Amino acid sequence: MIEHLRQSLVNGFNRWAANEGATSTQVPGLTFHRHTSPTPPHIGMMQASLSLVISGRKRVVLGGNTYDYGSTHFLLTSIDLPVAAWVTQASVGEPYLGILLKIDLSVVRALISEIPHETRGEAPLLGIASSAVTPDLLEALSRLCRLTERPDEIGLFAQPIQREIIYRLIMSPVGQRLVTLASMEGASSRIVRALDWLKQHFRERQSINDLADIAHMGVSTFHRHFKEVTGVSPVQYRKRLQLNEARRLMIVSGLDAASSAYDVGYESAAQFSREYRREFGQSPIADIIRLQSAGPFGA
Secondary structure, three states: OHHHHHHHHHHHHHHHOOOOEEEEOOOOOEEEEEEOOOOOOEEEEEOOEEEEEEEOEEEEEEOOEEEEEOOOEEEEEOOOEEEEEEEEEOOOOOOEEEEEEEOOHHHHHHHHOOOOHHHOOOOOOOOEEEEEOOHHHHHHHHHHHHHHHOHHHHHHHHHHHHHHHHHHHHOOOOHHHHHHHHOOOHHHHHHHHHHHHHHHHOOOOOOHHHHHHHOOOOHHHHHHHHHHHHOOOHHHHHHHHHHHHHHHHHHHHOOOHHHHHHHOOOOOHHHHHHHHHHHHOOOHHHHHHHHHHHOOOOO
């Protein structure tokens, strides 16, 4: 059954996403990705999402954790995380085909109260994980994808199908980390609160003590829990927020490197350029030229 579903999705991609790169859809949060050759690493923030490979292979790196997966596994991201991601296997004859579905954490919270705790999957706190694709998950995702051919039905059926997909994820072996990070209780919720604050205030100078106070934790406890959830230290997370926003400003708003650096909170353009090259592998100018010619990448 699962191979039949997978082949049906491969066939569907010829209608849904015939062009190279990313294809947005009218279904909220759903994006298709096609690549006919391996891609260079894309470094950026990955939002809470389900990433599923239909054909080809992909690699995602978060801190010291590497996830190399193909069509038999999915990648679940429970919070916004700074990752490097790239397609490792793709060709014209057998292209990489990927599906990215953003996860609405409010739906996760609504479902938590309806699912007995003892029936959920278990997993560590790190906000990213891979697990085997099941027929039930793939069948629900296939129905959601087919809605792109029936736009008049999206408003009626997309939300219930997405709710079913989230239920399948919660019930998976890695579902507990999604539940834990989406819930409003415990140490993880305090880390998420600090993350939300940091995403809004990363331009401001702040110490780990400030973030620990926001999370209502001691400094050492905060640092340990933060790294357990995100895979990186608070300083590294803030730096990646700054660099990714500066990158966005250069691409979207046309700012030069120095202006982008000062906008995101750097006091030295030279330091910004050094850290940008260390993070993205190229100078700001060279990197933006490459990105503008390469187009978007995601799932």
